[in-house]
Amino acid sequence: MKLRIITSNPGKATEFRRALGGMGFEIEHADEDCDEIQADTLQEVVRSCMSQLRPLALGDFALDDSGLFIDALGGFPGVYSSYAFSTIGIEGILRLMDGDEERSARFECCIGCSFRGEEFTVEGRCDGAIALRPAGAGGFGFDPIFIPSGYEKTFAEMSIDVKNGISHRGRAIQALSGTLKGKV
Ligand code: ITT
Numbered sequence: 001m002k003l004r005i006i007t008s009n010p011g012k013a014t015e016f017r018r019a020l021g022g023m024g025f026e027i028e029h030a031d032e033d034c035d036e037i038q039a040d041t042l043q044e045v046v047r048s049c050m051s052q053l054r055p056l057a058l059g060d061f062a063l064d065d066s067g068l069f070i071d072a073l074g075g076f077p078g079v080y081s082s083y084a085f086s087t088i089g090i091e092g093i094l095r096l097m098d099g100d101e102e103r104s105a106r107f108e109c110c111i112g113c114s115f116r117g118e119e120f121t122v123e124g125r126c127d128g129a130i131a132l133r134p135a136g137a138g139g140f141g142f143d144p145i146f147i148p149s150g151y152e153k154t155f156a157e158m159s160i161d162v163k164n165g166i167s168h169r170g171r172a173i174q175a176l177s178g179t180l181k182g183k184v
Contacts, residue, residue: 001180002026003115004061006034006053011140012064012169019164019173025180032056034063039079042067043121046112050119062113062176066168068142070105070130072097081142090134090145103129107146109168111176115183122179124171139163 003025005016013029020027034049045065053061067081073096077084084093097103107126112119127149134144136156143155148166155163164170 001184002028002060003113003180004028004030004058006030006032006049006058006061006063009140012066015160015164015167015169016062016173018160019170020177023177025177030058030061032058036065036082042079042108042110043123045079046110046121050112050114054114058114060113060115062111064109064111064169064172066107066109068105068107068146070097070103072100072102072104085141090142093130093142094133094145097130103131105130105146107142107168109172111169111172113176113180115180118183120179122172122175124168124173124175126166126168126171 001024003020005013005027007013008031017027017029032053034052036045037048039045039048042065046063049063049065067078069075069078105128109124110121112121129147131145131147131154136144136154138158139156146155147153148155155167164173
């Protein structure tokens with residue numbers, strides 16, 4: 001089964017390739033442009049991207065919108081994660097949480113998929129905590145400050161396979177694979 005992964009983020013593309021490649025999918029990466037609308041949920045952003053890409057006749061494709069939701073910051077950066085990452089960055093997030101003992105957070109991922117003309121979304125979530133300082137050189141984005149529940153390492157200190165086994169995106173990809181396999 002061939003599936004095109006649409007993202008401007010090479011780290012995401014690697015995670016998709018790694019997870020779906022092992023499940024028998026042939027993955028192609030494409031960096032198509034999609035305006036991320038201001039919306040309250042990841043689902044809305046994904047649905048909007050799907051409709052922007054529909055006229056391009058890309059064949060079977062998937063894309064995701066993800067966000068880091070920090071409880072002590074009222075869920076910020078959430079749907080604004082991309083903007084927060086490129087403006088205040090990891091150091092800015094740590095500064096906002098300076099002195100906060102309550103560090104619980106979660107990553108959420110919503111994948112939109114267009115397969116044989118049918119569109120659907122699947123979701124995945126990973127609970128965890130914000131580290132006191134960045135650690136690790138792997139992964140991308142907020143990985144150096146996110147410690148998944150039950151672990152003492154950040155995502156950036158894990159291999160792609162270990163991260164995929166527990167992450168928001170890894171879980172959403174599992175759901176995607178299950179749904180796709182039910183359609184063939
Ligand atoms: P595309 O929209 O082109 O796929 P993006 O990097 O903008 O790429 P998102 O909007 O989904 O992707 O991501 C929002 C922000 O959250 C962005 O800064 C990412 O680096 C970060 N992010 C997303 N998934 C992440 C993950 O698994 N680990 C760490 N940070 C992540």
